[in-house]
Amino acid sequence: MTDAPRTAPTGFRRGVRIGAARQRPCTVVVCRGCCCGNARKYPGTDHVWQLDRLEAAAAASGGTLSVRTSDCLGPCDQANVIVVQPSSAGRLAGGKATWIGFAMDDDCTDELLDWVTAGGPGVAAPPPTLELQFVKPPREARPAKAARARR
Numbered sequence: 001m002t003d004a005p006r007t008a009p010t011g012f013r014r015g016v017r018i019g020a021a022r023q024r025p026c027t028v029v030v031c032r033g034c035c036c037g038n039a040r041k042y043p044g045t046d047h048v049w050q051l052d053r054l055e056a057a058a059a060a061s062g063g064t065l066s067v068r069t070s071d072c073l074g075p076c077d078q079a080n081v082i083v084v085q086p087s088s089a090g091r092l093a094g095g096k097a098t099w100i101g102f103a104m105d106d107d108c109t110d111e112l113l114d115w116v117t118a119g120g121p122g123v124a125a126p127p128p129t130l131e132l133q134f135v136k137p138p139r140e141a142r143p144a145k146a147a148r149a150r151r
Ligand code: FES
Pocket: 031, 032, 033, 034, 035, 036, 071, 072, 073, 074, 075, 076, 077, 079, 080, 081
């Protein structure tokens, strides 16, 4: 065994992203849990069409946009819930995951598509009317544990 000092690999700089994290696309997470996407609860919305449109945009994006579905994300009373996660470039520019509630109609889907195909959080400004549908993530919407204990 040698007692040679351990050194950091050459060329490594703090904050430099490598591999998949360097090129992560803007990702749209579409809730399809118990309430979101449920045609019995929300019969006035074509939930399949909404997901088809988002997936078609991702397929046409050349890898800059990704769409996936999720089980219940939490705020069922704000269904349909969609979370837009920033791309790596968006995250570096300060973009944060953005929660959108009541994403039911075609106008909302149109605006969402405009935003995410332009780059999404941190890269492009969201349409003002879509911003009206931004909701707090469940963790932020809940009162802090300490505050609940004081009640
Ligand atoms: S089913 Fe979407 S938030 Fe619960």
